[in-house]
Amino acid sequence: MTRLVLLGPPGAGKGTQASRLAEHLSVPAISTGDIFRANVAQGTDLGTLAKEYMDAGKYVPDTVTNGMVRSRLAEPDVEGGFILDGYPRTTDQVRELDAMLAESGTQLDAVVQITADSDELVRRLVQRAAIQGRSDDTEDVIRERQRVYLEQTAPLVDVYQSRGLLRTVDGLGPIDEVTERLLAALETGRS
Ligand code: B4P
Numbered sequence: 407m408t409r410l411v412l413l414g415p416p417g418a419g420k421g422t423q424a425s426r427l428a429e430h431l432s433v434p435a436i437s438t439g440d441i442f443r444a445n446v447a448q449g450t451d452l453g454t455l456a457k458e459y460m461d462a463g464k465y466v467p468d469t470v471t472n473g474m475v476r477s478r479l480a481e482p483d484v485e486g487g488f489i490l491d492g493y494p495r496t497t498d499q500v501r502e503l504d505a506m507l508a509e510s511g512t513q514l515d516a517v518v519q520i521t522a523d524s525d526e527l528v529r530r531l532v533q534r535a536a537i538q539g540r541s542d543d544t545e546d547v548i549r550e551r552q553r554v555y556l557e558q559t560a561p562l563v564d565v566y567q568s569r570g571l572l573r574t575v576d577g578l579g580p581i582d583e584v585t586e587r588l589l590a591a592l593e594t595g596r597s
Contacts, residue, residue, distance in 0.1 A: 408433050408487025409512060410592075411494070411503075413562060414520035416551040417527035417534075418577045419584060423520065424491035426585045433487035436478055438471060438495075460542050463550030465495060465558065472502040479506055487515075495559045517566040518588060520577040524552060 408431060412420040421437055428435035442460060445453030452470065459466045475493050478484070494500045507513050522530075528548055535543035542551065566572045573591040577584055 409507075409515045410488070411490045411514060411517040411566075412492070412520060413517055413559065413566070414577065415522070415524075415527055415555045415559075416548065417531040418520040418522050419530075419581070420491045420520060422581060423577075423585060423588055424489045426581075427588060428489050430585075430589060431487065431489070433489060434483050435489045435491055436475070436484070436493070437491040438466075438475065438493045439491070441474060441478065442466060457541075461547065463542060463547040463554060465554060468496055468498040468502070471495075472499060475499075475503070476506055479510075494562065495555075497558075497561065497565070500562060500565060514571055516573055516592060517562075517571045518591065519563055519572060519574045520584070520588075521574060522577040526578060527552065 410427070410431075412424055412427075414420050421439065424435035424437060439460075442453070442456040446457045446460075447453070452474065455470065456466045465471070471493065475490075479488070490503075494503050528545065531543045531548045532545060534540060542548075563572065575584065575587045575591050
């Protein structure tokens with residue numbers, strides 16, 4: 407299992423678990439959120455554009471995000487696999503990812519959905535705001551991010567379920583336990 411997508415609502419732990427899985431599987435974790443934030447920090451044009459959407463809790467437009475992922479997946483370190491954290495998030499991004507994989511003659515091995523209830527998600531993100539001061543972790547923006555997730559990303563669960571790729575893992579509980587659950591779901595092929 408080396409070509410994976412992590413799906414889940416904001417704060418489910420995609421970023422947290424993607425880095426852990428990347429270490430276990432010796433493949434890079436690719437986080438669209440981290441790439442946007444790095445661009446914001448460097449003051450690039452992409453960063454200026456992305457910040458406007460991120461601070462409002464909206465998704466960055468598909469054309470921009472797809473182009474960015476296309477460049478990243480063309481780099482040599484992803485030849486042996488990758489963990490996509492936070493991409494795809496829309497049906498357009500699913501189509502674009504399908505096209506990129508077809509062009510490289512590869513396919514996804516699994517899509518793992520990490521679940522957690524809404525109150526716990528808000529609690530985690532508000533706590534992260536206190537520590538990291540991320541500008542999109544205010545309560546109003548978090549609620550908007552949850553709304554956008556339900557509207558645009560939650561439907562992808564059915565898409566990947568119908569392709570037989572979906573595994574679902576409970577994201578509640580200690581971070582180490584969630585990692586164990588993820589590894590077990592990948593090994594057994596069951597969630
Ligand atoms: P992301 O950076 O992907 O942010 P996220 O969904 O909030 O975080 P994640 O689920 O990874 O949570 P994390 O592990 O950090 O996206 C931010 C924004 O970027 C989006 O809103 C959008 O604007 C833009 N964007 C990104 N991708 C895009 C795309 N494809 N298309 C368009 N726009 C895109 O965990 C959260 C917190 O919980 C952390 O503080 C962590 O320490 C804690 N935590 C994790 N697991 C825990 C556990 N088991 N118990 C307790 N706390 C836990």
